[in-house]
Amino acid sequence: MLSRLVNRLEEGAIAFFLAGMVVITFSQVVARYVFNSGAVWALELTTFFFAWLVLLGVSYGVRIGAHLGVDAFVKMLPKRYERPLVIFAGLCCCAYAGLMLYGSWDYWSKIYRFGIDTEDLYVPRIIVEALFSGEPGYRYEPIGIDRWVPYAVLPLGMALLLFRFAQATYLIAVGKRELLIAGHEAEEAVAEAKSELQRGENDNTHTGGRS
Template sequence: MKWFDRLEEWVIGVLLAAMTALTFVQVVLRYVFNTGLTWAQELTSVFFAFMIFAGLGYGVRVGAHIGVDAVVRLLGRGPRRAVSIVAVLLCLGYCALVLVGSSEYVLKMRDIGVELEDLPIERWQVLIVLPLGFAWLAWRFVQVLWGLWSGRLDSLHLADESAEALKLRAQEENRA
């Protein structure tokens, strides 16, 4: 799955670069040439939506999501692992709910056949990012659950903002 991890990172990077380039072109066209692309903002929003949903799974993989886990960190390895398993199961339940609901929504939008406002693309073709993104997020949670179940992980790794803030402060003090 390493190749898929790299593909995930590559997709996020390409979408960010495309958004930046498109926005730059739009600004230049508008303020230098007094014109613009009528569809640029909508396409940028589409890129942003796809980047967000690609980033959800990426955040789980690298432990970038924040959480309230101060009490959990005080627990021993066994209880911390058990609490993490319950948390991951709850996250999987949430993913399942959103996956089912968004799939139904996308199918209804496909039946209606409404297009985007500025692009000749049917809305469902963009909204498909909802079930795909949550399916990918669920897959990442299944990977975490397997790591917890097999003992490779002892907790659901979340971003530790307080540790990062203390580290940044120490770096600033060392520079002073």
């Protein structure tokens, strides 16, 4: 149940940030070349969307086995050693993700304590007026968005990465998954090339070598 919920949230967030980047970038291209205008916050927001997309996409790549890796050494050993070594690699990945989570949390907590604002992103005016317009002597002033808000993806992404590595290692241990990395793309490409070469030779034999 928890895994399915995380899957849905992960996929939805990735789709949202990818779509957001496309919409913002396209709208700014149109604004720049058609209306000779543009939004100053667009670049910073797109950068943050890209950061969220990448850091959430890392864990998604672990879940679907999309990350590239080298398993030539593992394949040289007897079959009975393959799973223990892959499990060991998974535990190393969990330790790495744990260190990254600790470091990202430490960095994010400092940003949170210092209260640094973003450069060009501000709280929308309609929200500011809804919150403060009833106060005596109210005068609108833009309020910057705290940088810890977009930077929250650092500990969040690393926590999700740790969860995915732990999940993948468990599935390998119980025999429901083979590798942490993507399939043997190089081997498949070589096998496909050999098959095409052999098919070409067979066709050439059947036609008597005539073109």
